[in-house]
């Protein structure tokens with residue numbers, strides 16, 4: 001445990017809209033506190049995951065302990081928790097906030113307040129945080145610190161006259177940030193003698209050390225050698241090591257109240273470590289657990305199948321490890337006639353889905369097929385029962401269904417005036433209902449209700465391209481509503497291909513059905529007979545394409561019967577048939593699924 005008194009500890013998160021400079025500022029703070037030498041500061045330290053560095057976004061909340069000799073002559077411990085800025089990762093944000101007393105709010109002074117700035121600030125206010133505003137990127141000619149200050153006061157509703165003006169890039173006024181943290185944030189509270197209550201903030205799998213747990217000690221003291229108990233799961237473990245991130249993992253003898261650190265306890269069962277659980281001592285347990293986190297509810301599901309069926313167990317194992325690292329991710333086993341054994345996986349949004357998929361392929365070396373993303377529908381049967389539909393393939397015959405409800409969201413979109421028209425058109429094309437339209441300077445803030453189904457379907461991409469990346473977007477779930485939805489099945493040579501079926505609003509069904517048939521026509525190679533590709537609602541075909549037969553074309557040249565040459569040609573045709581999936585008589589290459597499922 002540190003000898004530093006509680007009054008000299010500050011725990012804070014950095015919150016910001018995406019790209020406003022959180023990670024850059026975090027690096028500067030680490031550098032200013034001398035936690036790493038310049039040579040060690042390669043790139044952005046906190047964004048350590050390979051994928052994060054490549055995409056330049058923060059996915060996992062990271063944490064680091066800094067020591068800062070302040071102007072008041074005292075040396076402070078500053079525990080910094082970096083948080084992701086993207087809307088899909090709001091869950092990670094709420095976890096980091098629960099472990100801290102305050103937030104640094106970073107606003108890009110050349111962009112001003114954005115949708116995600118607001119969403120994050122409201123979460124911080126909910127977590128009872130003291131908020132220290134920081135105006136970043138004042139080195140840019142386009143920076144308007146005064147205007148941004150005003151916006152923070154008017155739109156966010158917190159005082160900003162003392163907001164620190166900085167450039168995280170050039171390092172301008174980083175000391176101002178450190179001083180503001182020490183001056184304006186409250187120190188943590190807690191009694192080192194009390195029974196242990198440590199909040200399980202995060203856990204992940206390290207291939208050398210096994211399971212690592214990140215904790216925030218609220219009450220009591222945790223020492224190496226202690227026997228701990230997870231209050232929710234009841235699992236007990238002996239602590240091999242406790243330590244802090246500086247930012248390298250550094251063992252310490254003990255962690256006391258107000259401290260943030262890690263536990264390594266040779267934990268085998270990843271299922272024992274539920275994020276949000278309270279860790280206490282086995283011998284002298286706390287009377288009650290800490291309030292946990294709101295459980296996260298996946299809103300988008302898709303199937304993930306190994307390209308090579310032998311990888312199924314490896315996939316199961318990898319999903320388990322990812323789940324440990326990311327409590328907002330869910331999975332259950334699924335089988336598909338088209339794709340074999342796999343998993344139905346739930347995500348907080350499309351970016352989340354994409355990130356998990358990429359992590360599986362990079363970190364775990366898995367080659368996967370993903371089915372089209374689907375939202376969760378509520379299906380009321382004529383017999384009065386209700387079920388949640390995660391997979392379009394499970395949709396029963398419509399004659400058995402009384403009604404289907406789909407999830408809606410309330411979306412806030414902030415966009416420069418000149419792009420507003422395009423955004424309004426996009427929202428109404430996607431069945432959106434406008435709730436509000438206001439202006440902040442020359443930027444419009446449109447609030448819409450939209451069916452989530454229409455948003456999982458390439459909405460971000462369209463929004464970005466229509467506004468050249470200037471629009472910012474945030475949403476929350478906003479209930480379920482009855483809707484005229486249909487399941488569109490895709491039939492190849494009259495055999496349904498389960499992995500390609502999807503649910504759409506009736507008004508969009510024809511167009512989407514036609515598009516996917518046209519695409520499949522391109523993707524499925526010609527075979528020895530004619531193949532019909534159809535899209536159907538129930539037994540009614542709504543779109544059809546035909547792939548002509550191939551046999552004549554290939555062997556026609558061999559007229560007259562050079563039998564060996566003919567055989568060679570047919571052999572050649574068979575080549576590349578590896579990795580084919582059989583549907584009735586038709587073989588469909590795996591690559592066709594991949595391409596068809598990628599289609600928007």
Ligand SMILES: Nc1nc2c(ncn2[C@@H]2O[C@H](COP(=O)(O)OP(=O)(O)OP(=O)(O)O)[C@@H](O)[C@H]2O)c(=O)[nH]1
Pocket residue numbers: 016017018019020021022023024025056057058084085086136137138139140166167168169170
């Ligand atoms: N000119 C200028 N650019 C900056 C400054 N701070 C950050 N940037 C740049 O802004 C971009 C985004 O910075 P990041 O620190 O990655 O932003 P972030 O908020 O962490 O983004 P996410 O992690 O994706 O949420 C990078 O290209 C930075 O180099 C600054 O003070 N001035």
